[in-house]
Amino acid sequence: MPATGTGDRIAEALQLVRGTLPITRRVCQPGTAIYEAGEVFRSLHIVHAGVFKLVTRSSDGREQVTGLQFKGDWLGFDGVASGRHGADAVAIDTSEIWTVRYEDLLRACATQPALMHLMHVAMSREMTRDRDMLLSICTLPADARVAGFLQQWASALAERGLRTDQITLRMTRAEIGNSLGMKLETVSRALSRLARDGLIAFCGTGRRDITIPDVDALGAIAGRHAATLQ
Amino acid sequence: MPATGTGDRIAEALQLVRGTLPITRRVCQPGTAIYEAGEVFRSLHIVHAGVFKLVTRSSDGREQVTGLQFKGDWLGFDGVASGRHGADAVAIDTSEIWTVRYEDLLRACATQPALMHLMHVAMSREMTRDRDMLLSICTLPADARVAGFLQQWASALAERGLRTDQITLRMTRAEIGNSLGMKLETVSRALSRLARDGLIAFCGTGRRDITIPDVDALGAIAGRHAATLQ
C-alpha cells in the first residue's frame, strides 16, 4: 500500500526535524517508559516507529490512559508548562523514539519558522484529539466507543501507510477499557458483539488480531446511536 | 485579597503580549461566540476578563463542553493544526477578549523567545487540564466530579486574585452536567448532597450563588472515594 498524503507529511516533518536539530535515537521495548510523571522536563520526543501510551495519574492512585501516540506524534508537551512531566509515556510495542532537547528546539525555531509551525501543529492536533476523546466518552455508549477506538486505530495506521486489513491490538482489554473509560469485561462484550454483527472478525490464535471488513461501517455505529437520540 | 504569584504571572503575560504585538480588544456579552467550529483560523485570543466555554461538536449532533477558559487563558489553538477551528468558543459571562493574528504572533516569536515560551506554556497547560478532566470523568463518581468542578472553579478565581468566599456559577445545571459528562438532574442532586453535608452552602435568591467554607475539603472527597477502591 502506498503512503498517503498524510504519511508523506509525517515523513517530511521527521526529515525537517532531523535536518535542523541534534537528535538522539533510541529503540524501546514494550513497557519501557520514555519519561514518567514528576520527572524534570528537558526534552521532547517524536515517535518514529511503534506506539506509546500516555498514562495520567492522580495523587490518590487513580490512573487513566489519556492518549496513544503513533509515528510522527510528539511526546512530552505536558512538561512545558510546569517544567515537570504530568504523565508517563510508555511504549506498548517495540518502538523507536527520537529525542530533541527543548532548548535546542526553541533556538532552532527562531530561525526556522517551518519548524515552529510544525510543533504548533503537533500540539494543536493533540488537543483536538483529546477533546474528541472526551466527546466520545461523554456522549457514546460502550459499544460505539469501542467501535470508534478500532476505527481510530485503523485510520492511524492507514495514514501512515501501514496495512489495515489485519490489525494487531497491542493492548490488553483492561488497557483498552481504561483508555475508553470502561471496564475490561465491557470491552470484551463489545468486541464480541461487533464480531457477531460482522463488523469485525477475529483472526489468528490469540484474540488480539482482528480484521475490519469495512472501516466506515464501524465509524457509522456512533452516528447510528446518536440518531436515535432525537 | 491581593493577587497571588500566579495572578502576577498572568498579568505579566498579558503585558508582554500587549507590548510586543498589535492586538484588538473586544467586549463580549454572555452567549456571543468568538469563533465557531469550521471557521477559518487566523487569530488567537486571550481572555482578559470573564469566562469562555469551548464546545466541541460531532457531525451527528452530539456536543460537549471541553473546556472553560479564564483570564490569561488562550483560545483558538485548536485551529492551528487544520487551519479551521474545531470547537465553538462562547462567552458565558460579560468578558473582554484580546485578539492577535497568528501570523503576527509567529513573526514576533522569532525575535521574542519569551513570547514563544509563553504560548507554549499556555498550550501545555491546556493539554494537562484536558487530561485531568478526562481522568476525573473516567474515574470519579458524579458527586466527586461536581465537587472537583467547584474546587477547580474556586481555585481558578483564587489564582487570579478574585474573591472566592462567594461564587456565582455562570452556567446552568445542564451546562455543568455536560462539561462533566452527566445529566442536569445528577448535577442538581450532587449539589443538594454537598449542601446537606455542609461542604457548600447556597446563598442569595437564585441557586447559582454558593459559598465554600473549606475548599480543601471539597477536593478531598475525590480522594475519599478513591481510597475506598482499594
Next chain:
DNA sequence: CGAGTCCTTGACCCGCGTCAACGGCCGTGG
C-alpha cells in the same frame, strides 16, 4: 398575571460495573 426558563425531587429503569467461573495460551520446572 401568564409564559418561559431554570432548578429540585421522586419513581422507575437500564447500561455497565462487579463478582465469579471457566478456558486458552504461555513459560517454567519437575
Next chain:
DNA sequence: CCACGGCCGTTGACGCGGGTCAAGGACTCG
C-alpha cells in the same frame, strides 16, 4: 513429556449509579 501457575480473555448473574420521565416550585420578563 506433562503438570503447574500466571496472565489474558470470555461469558453469565446480579446489583447499583446515574439516566429517564414526570411533576411541581421559584424566578424573570413581558
